[in-house]
Every structure is written in C-alpha cells, then in structure tokens.
Amino acid sequence: MPDNLARMTESTGTARSARVLRMSQLFLRTLRDDPNDAEVPSHRLLVRAGYIRRAAPGIYTWLPLGLRVFRKVESIIREEMDAIGAQELQFPALLPREPYEATGRWTEYGDNLFRLQDRKGSDYLLGPTHEEMFTLAVKELYSSYKDLPVWLYQIQTKYRDEARPRAGLMRGREFTMKDSYSFDTTDEGLDKSYTAHRAAYIRTFDRLGFDYVIVKATSGAMGGSKSEEFLARSTVGEDTFVQCTTCDYAANVEAVAVPSPAAVSWDDFPAAHAEETPDTPTIESLVTHLNESFPRDDRAWVAADTLKNVLVVLKHPDGTREPLAIGLPGDREVDQKRLEGQLEPIEVEPMNDGDLARHPGLVKGYIGPGALGEANKDPKSSAIRYLVDPRVSEGTRWVTGADVSGQHVIDLVAGRDFAADGTIEAADVRDGDPCPQCADGTLEAARGIEMGHIFQLGRMYAEALDLKVLDENGKLVTVTMGSYGIGVSRAVPVIAEDNHDELGLCWPREIAPADVHLVATGKDPDVYAAAERIAADLAKAGIEVIFDDRPTKVSPGVKFKDAELVGVPTIVVVGRGLADDGTVEVKDRKSGERANVPLGEIVGHLTDLVRS
Ligand code: ATP
Ligand code: MG
Secondary structure: OHHHHHHHHHHHHHHHHHEEEOOOOOOOOOOOOOOOOOOHHHHHHOOOOOOEEEEEEOOOEEOHHHHHHHHHHHHHHHHHHOOOEEOOOOOOOOOHHHHHOOOOOHOOOHHEEEEOOOOOOEEEEEEEOOOOHHHHHHHHHHHHHOOOOOEEEEEEEEEEOOOEEEEOOOOOOEEEEEEEEEEEEHHHHHHHHHHHHHHHHHHHHHOOOOOEEEEOOOOHOOOOEEEEEEEEEOOOOOEEEEEEOOOOOOOEEOOOOOOOOOOOOOOOOOOEEEOOOOOOOOOOHHHHHHHHHHHOOOOOOOHHHHEEEEEEEEOOOOOEEEEEEEEEEEOOEOOOHHHHHOOOOEEEOOOOHHHHOOOOOOOOOOOOOHOOOOOHHOOOOOEEEEEEOOOOOOOEEEEEEEEOOOOOEEEEEEOOOOOOEOOOOEEEOOOEOOOOOOOOOOEEEEEEEEEEEEEEEEEEHHHHOOOOEEOOOOOOEEEEEEEEEHHHHHHHHHHHHHEEEEEEOOOOOOOOOEEEEEEEOOOOOOHHHHHHHHHEEEEEHOOOEEEEOOOOOOOHHHHHHHHHHHHHEEEEEEEEHHHHOEEEEEOOOOOOOOEEEEEEHHHHHHHHHHHO
C-alpha cells in the first residue's frame, strides 16, 4: 500500500474509532472522596467522577467527560430551537457599556455585573444577559413589519458576579445560557411566538430527562405580562413554588398574588383604644397578654389578629438607601425573596439601629401605623413609606403598636383609623393557604431549580433602544419582544440530581458521555483481545464506547467502581464468562439488571439496546 494511502486509511480509522474513549488514555482521574465544598449530590458526583473541576468560586472547567455531556445537552436545546425556526447567532461576551447605559442596566445590575476597562480607559462589561444586543441587532438590520416575526437565539457564556455561587454549576458566576428573543409588531404575534417557545421548551425538557413543573412567574424589573418558569422539582432547589390541591394553579411563591378580602363596613365597630401592654415586644407575648387582660367574648386572640410592622432598608442600585415599613398579619413573616421579587433590582436589608435612630418617632417593639406612611409625616424625621399585605384590607380590625413603649392599640380599623401608601406581596406563602385561583383548593409548597424562563417582555427594550418598524400603513410602530432563557450548564447538575444513586451517576442515554462502558477484567490476553474487537465493532456501528482497557494491575473492583461512578447507561464486562461459556455480561446501570450474552451476539444486542 502506498504510504499516503496507508496514512489515509489510518486517519479514517482513527476518525471512526474516535468514539472509543480508552480509560488508559482518557484525561480522567476519579476521586474516592467528596470535595470539601460540595453540598449537593450532583456537585459531589460531577467532581468525583471527573466531569468538572473548580477554577475559582462559581467558575468551573469542563473535563472531557463533562464536556461531552454538556455538548449533548446543548445539541438537544439547539435542535428544538432550530425545529421551531429560531435562528442561531452569537454575540460577544465582552460588551461595550453604551447599550447597557441606554437601558439603565449598567447601573441597575449593581454588584452582579463584571465591569472592566480597556487600555484606553473605555468601559466594558461581561454580558450577564443580552437583551440590548439582540434589540440593537434587529434595529440595525430590519425596518419593516414584513421582516417580522423573527426569532433569534444564542448559546453563550454569561457572567454574573452572584452573591452566593452555589452547588457547582448550579449557580455559577460564569455559566452557559441559551437565550432567545422574539420580535413582533402586534400583541397577537407575541402570543404566537410565546406559545411556540413554550412548546419547544416542553419538548426540550422532556428529552433532557428530569422531573419539572411549569409555574407562573414574575418578570421582575423587566416588566411585561405573561411569564412562566420551568422548575426542576428538587429538594436542593433555591426556588419555592406552590401547587393547588384541586385546580391546575402552580406558581413560584414570588408570583403568588394573595387575594385581598372585600371591603367591610365599620359602622358597628368600636372606636380604637390604646391599652397598657407592658413587656410585650413579641407577637407571642402580646397574644398571651391580650388573652389574659382583654379576653374576647367570641374566641381567643390569635397572632393573625395582630398587625406586625417590619422595617427594612431598600438598597437601590445607585447606592441610595430608603427605609420601608411593611405591615402584615402577626402570624406571617416577611419572605425576603418574595419582597425582592417585587422590588427588583432593589436589594433589601434589615433596618439596623443606626437607620432606626434617624426616626425618633419609632418605638422598637411597639411600632404602629400611627408613625408610618406618607400621611403620618413625623415633623422630627422623614416619613417612612408604609406598604401593607393585601389581607390588611378596608374594614379589617387589628391590634398593633401604639408608638408608645408598653402600649398597643386595639380595634384599629384599616381605612378608618389608618391608611397605607399601598400594598405589597411580601408575606410568606404557606402550605394550606387558600388557592388564589379556585374556591376550594389549598396550596402545597415544594422546592425547585429554575431551568428555564419564558416571558413576554413587551416593548420596554424596544422603547429604550428605539426599535421601530414601518407597519402596513407606513406608520412607525414599536416592536414587541418575548424573552426565553434556558440554563444550559445548569441542566447538567439538574439532570444529575435526578439521575444518580449512592454509587454514582446514572445518565439518561441521550445525555450520557457514551452509550456503553466496556470493562475488560482479569489477566487473560484473550479477554483483552475480545474486548478490543467489541469496542472496534461498536464504534463502527456508531455506538459511543468508554473502554476500560487499563492493564491488569488495575483491579476489577476499581474498574467496576469507576464504571458505576461515571454512570454510562450500559456496562459490559468481558471477563471470566468468556472462558467459562463464551458470554459477556451486560448490566443496566440504573436498574442493576444483568444478562449474559454470547460473544457473537453482543454487538447486535448492544446496537438494538442503544437504538431502542
Ligand atoms: P435565578 O433566579 O436562578 O438567579 P434568573 O432569574 O437570574 O435565575 P434568567 O436571567 O432568567 O435567570 O436566566 C435564564 C436561565 O439561566 C435561568 O432560568 C437559569 O436556568 C439560568 N441561570 C441563571 N443564573 C444562573 C447562574 N448563576 N448559574 C447557572 N445558570 C443560571
Ligand atoms: Mg439570577
């Protein structure tokens, strides 16, 4: 054979058998021990099985096995986006300041934004999300309604200096997101774009292989109307969602709107009266005192009869601090995430004694609506904005602080005796709360991980960046947008959370780094030769193989442990069975089921298994 032809055959040969990952050569070291910083199973296992390595807090390296899984997740997402006719492009990660200045996000993003300068001193950022770039690109290229709708997407690295990077890839400071945007001229068009993306997301997440739920969501600072999240059900999730026991209502707790009771007439109510309630700075001590000293005829006093006023400080992105008082029934707590969800991008901190000292009218432990709100401007200090829970509706009667140490007011009626500056959804949502959608259901809470978010962004970015096109009548109209994100890198640990056991990972076939993990054991050279042939034949049939061809000094025990840890769906063991009765063992990683298959049938058997 001429030299060049030999080289060609050899290179085609290697190209084909490239699917065989030889453990003797694979850039992989599995770890026996859990990494110190890993709190959740997926993080522990992805590090131990040699998929990822930490480079810095919230910043990870993909090792060869991890990269294979990541790419499979990415292709599923890409296929489903392409299937609905979205077009892929890619913006840079390093972005100029100006577009983000125009929408206010250069400042609004606050500490989460990685900002940097070039050698000339010009400002840049590492993109946390790319609404501005997509909007400007459409503005630069398109000018007519005839060009729309258009759906664009990218799969790209994002940077966010998250306050609490967590659980490995789950909440990274560098991560990969698929973000798409739809551009339409009409609201009906936007509805259609939204529906198409929603359907694509259902197909995508069904293929990715984890349990998920679609919930109502808030769209935060971005405004817009329709908004839903795809949450992976998981006890290690940071999001809490509720589902109704009776109807189809499901919502992120941040998006739950508590029904406000109808107004009640106060004609027959007694006048409010301040009473001595010494040493009752807590709700519990107050309720005990009320029942001892001011018993009710109809029933005992409960915490829900009291109006608790919680003081917080709002930290605006530009650094300014603003006090806020929140009035809510005494049996509820302020839920920080729900509160921040309403106020985004503002961050919320508890009010410290220094802040409190600036408002001498406030008596710690006995603060009431009398000292709060724009209407009650204390001449000695500035007014504190006062927002109440929707349950504090017109005609509701409360026991609350009298703004005098050791005193509370009883029969204080909302609307008659005090008025707030508005309402806010900040109280915690609990198991057993009434469903906001149906008459007889109650809510049940569970935890989840946000995997995707789809929402109707509307015209906010188009207005800020002046994206207009000519309509049928030659009139300029502002474009309306939808925004659709998926956490591509986050999907890897999320799938791992749902697909592992105490021994290691158990990937679904479509995601696994290979189809078959082939293990050769013992000292018999025939075993190794047979395993080599199986590996080559499988590769030829297009099946991806990890082949544990490590020499005999690596014990079978170590090889089996590694196979279990790595988590490829089918494990094939070539060993003693070959000499005994000419069979090899096929084991299902997830179910543990085993079968002995004659050597001559193994490639056909595995091909059927993988294709089915
Ligand atoms: P979260 O509430 O989890 O911070 P987000 O609301 O900030 O998410 P989006 O801006 O909507 O998220 O981003 C789209 C998707 O990107 C999310 O649904 C999530 O899957 C993923 N994502 C967001 N932040 C991170 C992160 N820090 N690390 C990994 N994935 C992330
Ligand atoms: Mg976030």
